[in-house]
Amino acid sequence: MWDSVENFFGSGIVYDLTNYFFFTYGIILLCLYFAGVLLASRAIRRTKRRATFLQVGDIVSATDIPSVTLVAPAFNEGLTIIENVKSLLSIQYPYYELILVNDGSKDDSMEKLIREFDLEQHDASFISQPIPTASVRHIYRSKNKKYTHLTVIDKNNGGRADALNTGINFATTELVVCTDADCIIEQDALLKMVRPYLEENKEEIIACGGGIGIANDSIVKNGVLKELRLPNSIVPMVQVVEYIRAFLLGRMAWGEVNGLMLVSGAFGMYPRKRLLEVGGFDNKTVGEDLELCIRLRTHMENLGKPYKVVYLPETLCWTEGPPDYSILVKQRDRWARGLWETMSINKKLFFNPKYRFMGLFYYPYWLFFEFGAPLVEFFGLICIIAFGLFGWINWPVAILLFFAIYLLGCIFSTAAIFMYVKSFDHYTRPKQIIELLLAAYLEPFVYHPVIVFGQMKGYYKKLFGIKSGWGTMTRKGFKVSET
Amino acid sequence: MNEISLLFFIKILVLLLVVCWISIGVSMFYRRIRTSRLALIEATFADLVSRYLYNDPANPLSVQQINDRLKKTGIRPANRNNVQYLISLMIRTQRSISGSNFTKLQKLYGMIPPYGVSIKKISSWNWYRQARGIREIYEMNQVHYLDEVLKYRNDKNIYVRREAQIAMVVFLGWESLRFLPYLKWNMTLWQQIKVVEKLYDFYPQPDLKWLQKVYGTERSFAKRLLMRIIRKFELQSEVEFIMKHLADEDYEVRETAIYCINTFSVSSASMAYIKNEYDKIPDATQKLQLMNYIYENSNMDPEFYLEKLYGPNEDIKLNVAQILWNNGYKEKVQEFYMQQFPKSSLYVG
Numbered sequence: 001m002w003d004s005v006e007n008f009f010g011s012g013i014v015y016d017l018t019n020y021f022f023f024t025y026g027i028i029l030l031c032l033y034f035a036g037v038l039l040a041s042r043a044i045r046r047t048k049r050r051a052t053f054l055q056v057g058d059i060v061s062a063t064d065i066p067s068v069t070l071v072a073p074a075f076n077e078g079l080t081i082i083e084n085v086k087s088l089l090s091i092q093y094p095y096y097e098l099i100l101v102n103d104g105s106k107d108d109s110m111e112k113l114i115r116e117f118d119l120e121q122h123d124a125s126f127i128s129q130p131i132p133t134a135s136v137r138h139i140y141r142s143k144n145k146k147y148t149h150l151t152v153i154d155k156n157n158g159g160r161a162d163a164l165n166t167g168i169n170f171a172t173t174e175l176v177v178c179t180d181a182d183c184i185i186e187q188d189a190l191l192k193m194v195r196p197y198l199e200e201n202k203e204e205i206i207a208c209g210g211g212i213g214i215a216n217d218s219i220v221k222n223g224v225l226k227e228l229r230l231p232n233s234i235v236p237m238v239q240v241v242e243y244i245r246a247f248l249l250g251r252m253a254w255g256e257v258n259g260l261m262l263v264s265g266a267f268g269m270y271p272r273k274r275l276l277e278v279g280g281f282d283n284k285t286v287g288e289d290l291e292l293c294i295r296l297r298t299h300m301e302n303l304g305k306p307y308k309v310v311y312l313p314e315t316l317c318w319t320e321g322p323p324d325y326s327i328l329v330k331q332r333d334r335w336a337r338g339l340w341e342t343m344s345i346n347k348k349l350f351f352n353p354k355y356r357f358m359g360l361f362y363y364p365y366w367l368f369f370e371f372g373a374p375l376v377e378f379f380g381l382i383c384i385i386a387f388g389l390f391g392w393i394n395w396p397v398a399i400l401l402f403f404a405i406y407l408l409g410c411i412f413s414t415a416a417i418f419m420y421v422k423s424f425d426h427y428t429r430p431k432q433i434i435e436l437l438l439a440a441y442l443e444p445f446v447y448h449p450v451i452v453f454g455q456m457k458g459y460y461k462k463l464f465g466i467k468s469g470w471g472t473m474t475r476k477g478f479k480v481s482e483t
Numbered sequence: 484m485n486e487i488s489l490l491f492f493i494k495i496l497v498l499l500l501v502v503c504w505i506s507i508g509v510s511m512f513y514r515r516i517r518t519s520r521l522a523l524i525e526a527t528f529a530d531l532v533s534r535y536l537y538n539d540p541a542n543p544l545s546v547q548q549i550n551d552r553l554k555k556t557g558i559r560p561a562n563r564n565n566v567q568y569l570i571s572l573m574i575r576t577q578r579s580i581s582g583s584n585f586t587k588l589q590k591l592y593g594m595i596p597p598y599g600v601s602i603k604k605i606s607s608w609n610w611y612r613q614a615r616g617i618r619e620i621y622e623m624n625q626v627h628y629l630d631e632v633l634k635y636r637n638d639k640n641i642y643v644r645r646e647a648q649i650a651m652v653v654f655l656g657w658e659s660l661r662f663l664p665y666l667k668w669n670m671t672l673w674q675q676i677k678v679v680e681k682l683y684d685f686y687p688q689p690d691l692k693w694l695q696k697v698y699g700t701e702r703s704f705a706k707r708l709l710m711r712i713i714r715k716f717e718l719q720s721e722v723e724f725i726m727k728h729l730a731d732e733d734y735e736v737r738e739t740a741i742y743c744i745n746t747f748s749v750s751s752a753s754m755a756y757i758k759n760e761y762d763k764i765p766d767a768t769q770k771l772q773l774m775n776y777i778y779e780n781s782n783m784d785p786e787f788y789l790e791k792l793y794g795p796n797e798d799i800k801l802n803v804a805q806i807l808w809n810n811g812y813k814e815k816v817q818e819f820y821m822q823q824f825p826k827s828s829l830y831v832g
Contacts, residue, residue, distance in 0.1 A: 052615070053614060053618070053645070053646070054673060062677075062680060063679075063680075063715065064675070064676050064679065064711055064715075126801055126804060126805035126808065127801075128797065128801045128802070197672070198676070199641075199671050199672075199673050200672065201671050202669070273768065396486055400486060400489040400490065400493065401489060403493060404493050404496060407496040407497065407500060408496060411496060414500060414503040417507065418510065421510055425514075428514070433511070437504075
């Protein structure tokens with residue numbers, strides 16, 4: 001057929017194959033996104049309707065609702081720890097415990113906590129640890145009646161997953177919420193999160209997540225988000241759109257088909273019983289939230305019990321996104337490594353009919369379109385350069401195609417913003433909407449390439465075995481209002 | 484794909500983008516108009532209700548005036564959303580009022596526009612409208628629609644049947660429990676909670692004959708509901724029903740039984756029965772929960788705990804060790820843990 005390498009390349013087969021690959025990949029992704037918009041809009045409407053019959057006010061006054069423990073790990077957060085704990089303590093829920101896990105902080109976090117909350121040391125020798133963790137130094141409880149639902153665990157450093165596991169061990173409630181000490185949680189978040197568990201019918205709810213929003217440059221007072229503002233700089237501004245799109249379209253759509261494989265580590269609720277059964281978070285991976293969710297699902301599949309992972313469309317937790325490119329790259333590098341590790345740990349799921357839809361569809365989706373997307377983009381870039389050098393590219397068509405794809409991206413982002421504006425009242429002023437739309441339209445040029453770079457950096461580290469942990473996430477902190 | 488077809492595709496995409504922009508604009512504009520309309524309805528309704536309840540003899544408010552003012556704010560049959568909002572305001576107001584004013588309010592509700600809207604909803608094909616209609620009927624205490632509502636107690640939609648079951652409790656009280664064994668579908672935790680809450684709010688005086696009639700039910704949800712009722716009403720005489728289910732074969736039933744028994748303190752004979760049931764529970768976490776109840780509600784029984792100290796589960800052993808340690812049996816705990824170490828002598832050097 002081809003008697004030389006030149007002939008092989010000259011025959012156009014490489015060019016055709018590459019084109020067909022990108023075209024097929026793009027079309028499948030486009031169809032999935034389009035289906036996502038339809039499913040998400042149905043899910044949002046249905047969730048809102050269901051909420052009519054289970055109002056927050058009714059839950060507050062009800063007895064017999066499940067008790068909840070919120071576990072918040074903290075490491076060297078002395079600067080903001082008091083404000084953060086006060087914020088977490090003010091969450092409304094009738095049967096609520098807060099466990100703050102000091103994960104071997106080297107700063108003055110513990111001293112500050114002891115002083116501010118009047119903490120008293122308690123004996124920890126008879127506390128059972130169903131999930132093995134780094135050793136616990138002391139347990140503290142407050143002498144002040146105002147803070148009876150606060151427990152502080154002081155332990156040796158073992159990482160975020162290890163700290164969460166310690167909190168899960170010590171919790172005695174039916175449900176456990178895992179979050180970060182520096183997140184601002186909406187006052188009624190737990191009342192809303194518990195809804196799916198109250199309405200649980202044939203399928204057991206094994207995890208529930210809520211929307212997470214970016215609140216850089218917003219005003220915080222007494223640990224409560226007083227005024228939500230759009231960030232001043234472009235990096236966190238684009239993240240606002242990215243999060244809206246991911247949570248409102250992506251998560252809601254996957255939730256509608258019970259295909260959710262991830263409940264964000266920043267805010268997720270789980271039944272403690274199931275967490276203990278699977279051994280809690282895996283502290284060997286930096287993508288512990290994704291790994292846990294997949295493990296929980298696998299566990300339920302193995303047990304042969306019907307289950308569900310659900311997401312609520314409302315933003316219930318506010319966090320500070322990376323404020324600049326260097327921190328963003330570090331974050332995405334870590335996420336990419338976490339994804340790599342999780343995909344690798346769970347490779348047995350790949351097209352495995354034993355795990356039904358998860359094995360045949362959801363896992364392969366994650367592998368091809370979440371894990372594979374940066375690789376495909378990177379490969380695409382190389383192809384453009386190479387084909388351009390060979391003179392194989394019809395530039396007018398390529399530019400038009402690029403513009404069409406760009407418009408498609410803009411449409412999906414605009415649809416997400418529309419659904420958010422229609423459903424929630426966080427961003428109501430025309431100026432805010434215009435800023436969000438502009439950020440969405442700038443995203444492919446000023447943001448997306450940086451993300452791909454961060455992801456490829458993460459993959460590179462995994463490929464060549466370069467050791468890397470969580471990395472330092474420097475944050476500016478929220479604006480605190482004194483008045 | 485050539486340039487012409489691509490250009491056509493781009494035109495379609497631009498059009499779609501423009502449609503999205505228009506949708507955002509319309510949505511924002513509608514929200515603004517709607518918010519002000521709802522505020523107007525709320526203010527008008529609040530004013531009318533306060534004036535009706537505390538009527539000024541010098542300037543009495545007639546029903547005609549009330550209806551005219553409501554009509555002016557947009558409460559017309561054609562404006563279904565406005566009427567719906569008025570209904571939600573009526574329900575909210577009724578919940579916060581009691582005594583003679585409650586009766587006056589009921590009378591007012593019988594004379595103003597939305598009356599009759601709720602019953603029309605329950606024949607709708609849409610589950611959301613049906614369930615809302617039933618909810619409005621029981622919230623507004625329209626007991627004469629009981630027969631229509633009862634038909635939906637086994638509806639295939641969970642929200643419709645849940646609201647119908649709650650309506651059943653609101654209208655029939657304790658007697659409604661007789662339907663319990665015949666419900667076709669499982670009851671969610673929230674359904675059970677709502678039933679118990681409504682029973683407690685509307686019929687605080689227990690009528691045990693209806694409760695006892697359904698003790699023989701085999702339905703898991705029914706057993707759980709009955710135990711929750713016993714707990715909520717603190718029916719000490721019925722605790723035996725809860726005790727009988729502490730070692731039930733169904734996990735959820737056991738869970739509820741252990742949760743409910745915590746509300747009661749029992750006689751020593753009953754405690755002996757509970758201790759006996761303890762060994763039959765297959766789940767370690769539930770055993771731990773029941774052990775804590777036994778510890779907190781009975782005299783120290785070292786034999787019971789020592790037996791558990793040598794059991795197979797590590798968490799239970801740790802819990803037992805703590806109980807014994809804190810109650811003067813330190814040497815027993817030490818003895819147990821010393822046995823864990825190998826008996827061989829230790830050679831150093």
